[in-house]
Amino acid sequence: MSEYKHPLKDTEFVLNEVVGLDDLCHESGFEEINAELASAILTEAGKFGSAVLSPLNVVGDTQGVKLTEKGVEETSGFKQAYRQFAEGGWNSLIADEAFGGQGLPNVLGTAVNEIWQSANLSFGLCPLLTQGAVEAISHHGSDELKQTWLPKMISGEWTGTMNLTEPDAGTDLAAIKTRAVPEEDHYRIIGQKIFITWGDHQMTGNIIHLVLARLPDAPAGVKGISLFVVPKFLLDENGHPGKRNDVHCVSVEHKLGIHGSPTCVMSYGDNEGAIGYLVGEPHKGLSCMFTMMNCARQAVGLQGVAIAERSYQQALAYAKERLQGTNRDGSRFSIIKFPDVRRMLMQMKSSIEAMRCVALVGAASVDRAGRAQDEATRRKALARLELLTPIVKGWCTELAQEVTYLGTQINGGMGFIEETGSAQHYRDARILTIYEGTTGIQALDLVGRKTLLNRGESLAELMTEIEQTVMALEDQATLAAQGRALRKALDAGQAARRWLLDNASSDPSAAGSVSVQFMMLFGYLCGGWLMGHSALRAQTLLGAGKGDPEYLKAKLVTAQFFSEQLLPRTQASLEAIQAGSGSIMALNEDQF
Amino acid sequence: MKVLVAVKRVIDYNVKVRVKSDHTDVDLANVKMALNPFCEIAVEEAVRLKEAGTASEVVVVSIGPKACQEQIRTALALGADRGIQIETDTMPESLNVAKLLAKVVEAEQPQLVILGKQSIDADNNQTGQMLGALLDLPQGTFASDVKVAGDKVNVTREVDGGLQTLALNLPAIVTTDLRLNEPRYASLPNIMKAKKKPLEVKTPTDLGVELKSHTRLLNVTPPAERQAGIRVSSVDELVDKLKNEAKVLRGG
Ligand SMILES: Cc1cc2nc3c(=O)[nH]c(=O)nc-3n(C[C@H](O)[C@H](O)[C@H](O)COP(=O)(O)OP(=O)(O)OC[C@H]3O[C@@H](n4cnc5c(N)ncnc54)[C@H](O)[C@@H]3O)c2cc1C
Numbered sequence: 001m002s003e004y005k006h007p008l009k010d011t012e013f014v015l016n017e018v019v020g021l022d023d024l025c026h027e028s029g030f031e032e033i034n035a036e037l038a039s040a041i042l043t044e045a046g047k048f049g050s051a052v053l054s055p056l057n058v059v060g061d062t063q064g065v066k067l068t069e070k071g072v073e074e075t076s077g078f079k080q081a082y083r084q085f086a087e088g089g090w091n092s093l094i095a096d097e098a099f100g101g102q103g104l105p106n107v108l109g110t111a112v113n114e115i116w117q118s119a120n121l122s123f124g125l126c127p128l129l130t131q132g133a134v135e136a137i138s139h140h141g142s143d144e145l146k147q148t149w150l151p152k153m154i155s156g157e158w159t160g161t162m163n164l165t166e167p168d169a170g171t172d173l174a175a176i177k178t179r180a181v182p183e184e185d186h187y188r189i190i191g192q193k194i195f196i197t198w199g200d201h202q203m204t205g206n207i208i209h210l211v212l213a214r215l216p217d218a219p220a221g222v223k224g225i226s227l228f229v230v231p232k233f234l235l236d237e238n239g240h241p242g243k244r245n246d247v248h249c250v251s252v253e254h255k256l257g258i259h260g261s262p263t264c265v266m267s268y269g270d271n272e273g274a275i276g277y278l279v280g281e282p283h284k285g286l287s288c289m290f291t292m293m294n295c296a297r298q299a300v301g302l303q304g305v306a307i308a309e310r311s312y313q314q315a316l317a318y319a320k321e322r323l324q325g326t327n328r329d330g331s332r333f334s335i336i337k338f339p340d341v342r343r344m345l346m347q348m349k350s351s352i353e354a355m356r357c358v359a360l361v362g363a364a365s366v367d368r369a370g371r372a373q374d375e376a377t378r379r380k381a382l383a384r385l386e387l388l389t390p391i392v393k394g395w396c397t398e399l400a401q402e403v404t405y406l407g408t409q410i411n412g413g414m415g416f417i418e419e420t421g422s423a424q425h426y427r428d429a430r431i432l433t434i435y436e437g438t439t440g441i442q443a444l445d446l447v448g449r450k451t452l453l454n455r456g457e458s459l460a461e462l463m464t465e466i467e468q469t470v471m472a473l474e475d476q477a478t479l480a481a482q483g484r485a486l487r488k489a490l491d492a493g494q495a496a497r498r499w500l501l502d503n504a505s506s507d508p509s510a511a512g513s514v515s516v517q518f519m520m521l522f523g524y525l526c527g528g529w530l531m532g533h534s535a536l537r538a539q540t541l542l543g544a545g546k547g548d549p550e551y552l553k554a555k556l557v558t559a560q561f562f563s564e565q566l567l568p569r570t571q572a573s574l575e576a577i578q579a580g581s582g583s584i585m586a587l588n589e590d591q592f
Numbered sequence: 593m594k595v596l597v598a599v600k601r602v603i604d605y606n607v608k609v610r611v612k613s614d615h616t617d618v619d620l621a622n623v624k625m626a627l628n629p630f631c632e633i634a635v636e637e638a639v640r641l642k643e644a645g646t647a648s649e650v651v652v653v654s655i656g657p658k659a660c661q662e663q664i665r666t667a668l669a670l671g672a673d674r675g676i677q678i679e680t681d682t683m684p685e686s687l688n689v690a691k692l693l694a695k696v697v698e699a700e701q702p703q704l705v706i707l708g709k710q711s712i713d714a715d716n717n718q719t720g721q722m723l724g725a726l727l728d729l730p731q732g733t734f735a736s737d738v739k740v741a742g743d744k745v746n747v748t749r750e751v752d753g754g755l756q757t758l759a760l761n762l763p764a765i766v767t768t769d770l771r772l773n774e775p776r777y778a779s780l781p782n783i784m785k786a787k788k789k790p791l792e793v794k795t796p797t798d799l800g801v802e803l804k805s806h807t808r809l810l811n812v813t814p815p816a817e818r819q820a821g822i823r824v825s826s827v828d829e830l831v832d833k834l835k836n837e838a839k840v841l842r843g844g
């Protein structure tokens with residue numbers, strides 16, 4: 001079993017030197033929040049994650065969940081851990097103060113969330129989805145809905161779920177069939193949802209489902225979908241969970257990873273119809289979902305960072321212990337001495353640090369977009385947020401596959417055997433490129449809505465900013481090589497953007513054919529940009545005699561590795577993009 | 593009843609301790625520091641007394657450079673009410689700490705003073721005892737159970753032969769052992785509240801204490817590295833090695 005320790009130093013470096021937490025808080029009206037408080041919060045969360053959640057990770061994997069006549073029974077130990085988690089107030093971190101939240105910045109909530117997701121991805125999904133449900137009600141619910149549901153979801157007394165997927169409606173939500181029939185002051189919901197994460201469990205006294213369904217007069221397609229709150233237990237006149245609502249988990253899936261997280265088939269209205277309450281306006285359900293999509297997608301991107309970190313810690317410990325080389329005198333040494341094992345460890349380490357930068361900068365753009373004092377900053381931040389979201393989700397979760405693969409590889413044969421825990425991280429990571437919009441969908445979002453729709457303006461603005469970092473690196477003798485590497489990658493980014501703008505309209509398959517290469521190119525470019533920025537900050541701090549010199553020197557080397565070993569991938573992506581859709585679309589279906 | 597708790601900033605127990613290259617001390621530069629685990633148990637006990645309605649106020653004191661305010665904040669996040677930092681350039685030795693604490697006790701007049709039985713950095717195990725002597729107060733060290741009953745406190749102590757329970761007249765001094773309680777995790781709302789709780793800074797001069805050195809640190813060396821083990825092929829070989837190489841068995 002592998003242990004987990006939160007990499008506090010790196011998180012603090014990214015928050016303070018890359019994101020600029022103190023300035024962000026000041027600009028965004030979080031007057032009482034600063035680096036010192038962030039450090040206290042991260043330290044306590046780190047303790048809780050290591051001591052309480054992490055030991056249950058392997059239990060969730062081996063034991064899984066069970067469907068009994070009581071409903072879904074979660075892994076043993078999870079209920080107690082969840083109670084402690086809720087009592088610790090961790091569920092309330094970024095939630096609205098008016099409903100009992102702590103109102104902390106999203107970027108800090110994201111940094112803390114990395115701890116839960118690293119410690120125990122299956123467990124971490126439960127508060128993550130509750131958070132999504134809280135946001136949906138906060139943004140779109142009536143005051144009455146907010147008063148009724150939010151306080152107990154924020155305190156953690158009740159959990160929340162998101163019910164979008166149906167057997168015929170996965171990526172394509174236009175095909176949703178679940179029906180909602182008006183009745184007095186509520187609706188009756190009838191239909192089936194599949195793949196619902198934490199759709200049922202015994203950890204709390206109620207579960208609040210957010211459900212997409214169609215009203216009887218709904219127009220066909222995406223413009224006919226509405227959003228409903230459907231509680232597991234209806235509330236009595238005192239607001240306590242009372243009568244069982246007509247919604248049940250009818251089966252749980254057997255799956256490759258995240259065994260501790262129940263993935264439920266939910267049946268609504270087997271009897272009289274489940275009672276639900278409309279959130280927002282009729283037929284506007286999907287646009288309600290869109291407003292919280294950025295946060296939800298970024299949160300899954302962060303899960304990529306988190307599982308990669310967990311896999312790295314396990315692999316590093318193994319690499320230091322495993323004796324598999326013999327010195328001339330017959331004594332043996334550990335595999336961390338081998339250059340190829342070093343390559344794998346450095347690739348993991350530099351990928352993780354770059355991803356952490358991209359994820360936290362993305363999270364900070366949520367704070368700026370929502371709270372910056374002036375309109376211009378807000379608008380700019382919103383464009384940046386929209387642009388970074390598919391990159392955070394798509395690139396971080398794809399890179400997490402490679403990192404967890406390397407984690408297993410470093411373990412040799414033991415990586416394939418379950419005992420070390422490495423295999424679990426590899427399996428758990430696999431879902432991340434699928435739910436909350438597959439990689440393909442993230443990439444389409446980046447080339448379509450985020451690039452073609454604004455004639456590439458958001459990307460151009462981002463690349464102007466990257467140019468600044470290139471120049472700052474080139475100015476420093478010791479970092480000039482990193483500057484040149486970043487410039488080359490930036491040129492690739494410019495060329496890819498131009499190619500897309502030039503070819504998208506003449507070839508209808510162009511954008512969809514190159515989209516994933518395009519997204520990965522910009523992922524590596526953003527990673528290289530922020531690692532370059534990190535190197536500049538590390539150099540400055542070292543020069544000023546501030547900070548931990550060992551950590552900062554390692555950061556310089558890690559940034560150098562990223563620029564030498566990972567940034568060149570942008571060139572390969574560019575060539576693939578420029579090849580266009582030709583060979584991708586040429587075969588007819590029978591030729592496959 | 594007021595409870596005073598002394599807390600110390602020490603190297604985090606997870607950190608692998610390194611010795612400075614010139615062997616003058618342990619290297620504390622850029623290592624993670626934390627609240628001494630025995631002090632954390634002391635804070636927990638005081639907070640439980642408050643939650644049970646026995647204590648009315650919990651005051652934490654720490655002595656050291658400004659950074660030790662972090663540990664005071666940690667204690668406040670666990671539920672203490674206010675903090676006092678006594679600012680010194682370095683961590684003073686135990687007798688100085690006891691003298692400073694004695695002055696704080698005189699000023700604050702707590703009924704109960706709880707300290708850790710020792711700090712995990714130097715493992716001296718003497719500050720509580722020295723404080724008891726300086727103030728001429730009853731002391732119950734190595735406590736595994738503390739019960740306040742009227743004007744007395746019953747302290748169960750972990751002694752070599754088992755458990756010993758003493759009834760001490762209040763005010764009294766208690767030092768905590770590992771099994772006294774299991775400290776809680778600070779909750780997020782309490783971490784937020786901690787930053788608003790009062791924290792007073794004083795100097796030894798304010799308290800009229802002159803710091804004196806009674807001991808001198810001559811040299812610090814790391815413990816010898818453990819040698820790798822070997823595999824023996826038989827019991828006879830093992831016995832032979834224990835006799836002749838390790839020299840832990842005699843006879844013949
Ligand atoms: C463990 C788990 C937990 C989940 N939790 C939840 C949950 O809590 N709530 C919920 O509502 N759903 C949940 N889901 C569902 C998840 O969001 C969907 O599986 C996902 O959206 C993909 O839909 P699908 O499975 O129908 O795949 P499909 O949509 O059938 O996709 C199959 C493949 O086709 C590609 N594809 C599909 N459409 C397009 C397109 N337009 N352009 C290009 N490529 C396309 C996809 O990229 C993919 O590679 C969960 C799924 C799993 C496995």
Ligand SMILES: Cc1cc2nc3c(=O)[nH]c(=O)nc-3n(C[C@H](O)[C@H](O)[C@H](O)COP(=O)(O)OP(=O)(O)OC[C@H]3O[C@@H](n4cnc5c(N)ncnc54)[C@H](O)[C@@H]3O)c2cc1C
Pocket residue numbers: 322324325335338339340341409410411412413414416417
């Ligand atoms: C399912 C399974 C079936 C197997 N079947 C058989 C079988 O039928 N018969 C059999 O004899 N064996 C079998 N094996 C063993 C398998 O061949 C070994 O696991 C494999 O050779 C790796 O050795 P290791 O596990 O000791 O890893 P290690 O040698 O400890 O390697 C750990 C890591 O260190 C790296 N490394 C090690 N040495 C060096 C070096 N000199 N230079 C650079 N990097 C290095 C490796 O690349 C790896 O990443 C099986 C293993 C598994 C998991």
